[in-house]
Each structure stands twice: as structure tokens, then as C-alpha cells.
Amino acid sequence: MTDRLTIRQPDDWHLHLRDGAMLRAVLKYTALQFGRAIVMPNLRPPVIDAARARSYRDEIRAALPPAFAGAGPGSKFEPLMTAYLTDSTDPDQLEDEIFTAAKLYPAHATTNSAHGVTDVAKIRPALERMEKIGLPLLVHGEVTDHEIDVFDREAVFLDRVLTPLRRDHPGLKIVLEHVTTREGVDWVRAAEGPTAGTITAHHLLIDRNAMLVGGIRPHMYCLPVAKRATHRVALLEAATSGDGKFFLGTDSAPHPISDKESACGCAGIFTAPNAIELYAEAFDQTGRLDRLEEFASLAGPRFYGLPVNQTRVTLVRGEAKVPARIDVSDEKAVHPFRGGETVAWRLEFA
Ligand code: DOR
Numbered sequence: 165m166t167d168r169l170t171i172r173q174p175d176d177w178h179l180h181l182r183d184g185a186m187l188r189a190v191l192k193y194t195a196l197q198f199g200r201a202i203v204m205p206n207l208r209p210p211v212i213d214a215a216r217a218r219s220y221r222d223e224i225r226a227a228l229p230p231a232f233a234g235a236g237p238g239s240k241f242e243p244l245m246t247a248y249l250t251d252s253t254d255p256d257q258l259e260d261e262i263f264t265a266a267k268l269y270p271a272h273a274t275t276n277s278a279h280g281v282t283d284v285a286k287i288r289p290a291l292e293r294m295e296k297i298g299l300p301l302l303v304h305g306e307v308t309d310h311e312i313d314v315f316d317r318e319a320v321f322l323d324r325v326l327t328p329l330r331r332d333h334p335g336l337k338i339v340l341e342h343v344t345t346r347e348g349v350d351w352v353r354a355a356e357g358p359t360a361g362t363i364t365a366h367h368l369l370i371d372r373n374a375m376l377v378g379g380i381r382p383h384m385y386c387l388p389v390a391k392r393a394t395h396r397v398a399l400l401e402a403a404t405s406g407d408g409k410f411f412l413g414t415d416s417a418p419h420p421i422s423d424k425e426s427a428c429g430c431a432g433i434f435t436a437p438n439a440i441e442l443y444a445e446a447f448d449q450t451g452r453l454d455r456l457e458e459f460a461s462l463a464g465p466r467f468y469g470l471p472v473n474q475t476r477v478t479l480v481r482g483e484a485k486v487p488a489r490i491d492v493s494d495e496k497a498v499h500p501f502r503g504g505e506t507v508a509w510r511l512e513f514a
């Protein structure tokens with residue numbers, strides 16, 4: 165049994181950091197674990213142009229704790245910025261070097277997506293430009309039609325939207341984000357052209373029972389929502405297969421406890437404090453810890469055409485307690501995934 169595992173420092177290819185007090189409360193967790201993170205643009209208001217992306221990146225850098233200055237853990241963290249696509253995105257904005265990728269939120273699909281895209285036909289000029297300059301398209305893959313069951317929204321999106329989009333833009337780099345279904349896994353595997361899928365730690369560890377059995381558990385609710393167990397098995401197979409089309413994206417999405425534990429609780433699971441440890445648990449379940457480095461640290465940079473991180477981190481087997489709440493301000497706190505319980509691995513800093 166492997167009790168220690170040293171891997172190249174991982175990156176998080178899908179992360180929500182928010183801004184203001186929430187950013188200051190959550191950033192350090194990601195910066196300690198990951199070399200880089202693709203930062204989602206669904207702020208209020210969203211990050212739709214280069215100037216706003218630049219000021220947001222400045223805000224993120226300024227929010228790193230002073231202790232992270234110098235050469236220690238967290239000091240090299242690099243936020244990679246994304247553009248929030250709208251029906252009227254100016255393709256010229258996407259040429260700005262601040263952007264590592266652009267994000268397609270179907271309008272009203274999830275948190276802060278009201279300004280998202282109402283019809284993919286409307287962003288054709290943006291997609292053509294992205295294809296030309298090699299800017300990856302990151303996709304929240306769910307339809308929003310009211311008549312489609314929430315558990316079917318990913319699979320229907322693949323048929324109705326993503327398959328034609330893949331065909332019409334053969335050179336476009338496409339990432340199907342937070343894949344949650346067997347259909348999503350199969351779609352990524354079969355897709356031609358530069359195609360990848362990110363997988364969250366929570367979708368590798370929970371199915372919908374975790375959210376609905378014994379009472380409604382709002383901290384297990386996210387979008388796309390966790391599906392039945394057979395889909396979790398498909399995700400585990402994909403993540404641990406060694407296929408470089410699948411790589412790490414936590415979708416860690418902090419919300420104040422008061423917004424989650426509510427009559428209309430919002431979507432998002434906050435995994436950042438123990439993200440890589442949670443992935444290690446999932447890989448260990450399938451006896452494939454040897455493939456964690458490919459998934460967490462190598463496949464993502466290859467897809468994005470970026471160098472791998474030079475630093476290494478070590479995971480050590482051993483129970484570690486997760487705090488039940490992390491304070492954001494005097495009134496607000498967030499509840500991390502597994503809060504009040506334990507994770508089976510610890511991260512050791514050299
Ligand atoms: O669960 C989610 N939370 N899914 C998303 O797509 C957005 C995210 C958020 O921003 O809270």
C-alpha cells in the first residue's frame with residue numbers, strides 16, 4: 165500500500181475565487197496546493213473584458229496572505245484569467261494576453277450566469293476568433309430548458325449544443341467542464357479535435373444519494389448536480405485511466421453558509437481546503453494512485469500548452485480533520501466539503 169506519494173505540484177483548471185472578503189478568506193487554500201488556477205469569471209458583475217480581468221487579477225494577487233511572500237509554499241501561485249462570454253462579446257477583447265481561456269455559461273444555467281449566452285449562434289464571431297488564436301473554450305455543459313429534467317441536462321446539452329459546436333469549429337480547443345455523466349465521459353473520449361474534460365473531486369466521491377438520503381444536504385448541492393452511482397463509476401474510470409483528455413478542475417465554489425442552508429440554497433461545493441487530498445482518496449479507492457500525477461499535474465498543462473510546475477508536493481496517508489466552518493467575516497462563514505469530518509490524506513510541504 166502506498167503511504168507517501170510525491171507528485172509535481174498540481175494545477176486547478178476550474179476554480180471560483182469570488183472577490184472581496186470571500187476571496188481573502190478562500191484564496192490561501194488554493195495557493196498552498198496549486199501552482200496555477202483557472203479563475204472563473206462569474207462575479208457580480210461578470211468579468212467580460214480585459215480591463216476588468218486585469219483589475220481582478222490584481223485583486224487576487226493582493227489578497228495573498230503576507231506570509232506567502234518570499235519563496236515558501238503559496239508564493240508562486242499564478243491566477244489564470246478567463247473571459248465571461250455574452251451575446252455581445254467583442255472578439256477583439258479575447259485577443260488580450262490577460263486571457264488564458266473564455267467561459268461559456270448558457271444564460272441562467274447556474275450561479276451568476278444571467279448575462280451568459282442565450283444562443284451559441286450569437287457568439288459565432290467570438291468562437292471563430294478563439295479558434296484562430298488558440299484560446300480554449302470552457303463550457304458549462306447544461307441546457308436550461310424548463311422541460312428537461314435537471315439530471316438529464318448535461319446529456320441533452322451534448323446532443324443539442326456541443327456536438328454541433330465541435331463539428332463547426334474543428335480547430336477550437338474545447339473543455340467540457342465538471343463532467344458528471346457517463347455520456348459526458350463518452351463524449352469527451354469520442355470527440356475529434358482538441359477536446360478535454362475536467363472532473364471535480366466531489367463528483368468522484370459522491371453521488372446524488374449523498375445529497376438526498378436522510379434529509380436534504382445543501383452542502384452537497386452543486387451544478388451540474390451529482391448523478392446516480394453508475395455515473396460516478398464512469399468518472400472514476402475516466403480520471404484514473406491515464407487518458408490525458410481528462411484532468412483536474414475542482415469547481416470549488418464557496419458560498420456563505422446562510423446562502424446554502426436556505427429555502428432556495430445556492431449551488432456550489434467548497435473543496436479548496438483539501439482538494440488534492442480528496443482526489444488522492446478517490447484515486448486510492450480504485451488502486452490507481454500512480455495515475456494521480458498525470459491527471460492533476462501533467463495533462464492540464466499539455467492541453468493548455470503551458471510548462472509543468474517545477475515544484476513537487478508530497479501526500480501522506482493519515483487522517484486529517486476538516487474544520488466545520490471557515491470564517492469569512494464577523495457574520496459570514498463557509499462550510500467546506502467534509503467539514504467536521506476527516507480526509508484520509510495530508511499534504512506535506514518540503
Ligand atoms: O455548483 C456550481 N457553483 N456550479 C456552477 O456552475 C457555478 C458555481 C458557483 O459559481 O457557485
Ligand code: ZN
Pocket residue numbers: 178179180204415417
Ligand atoms: Zn464552476
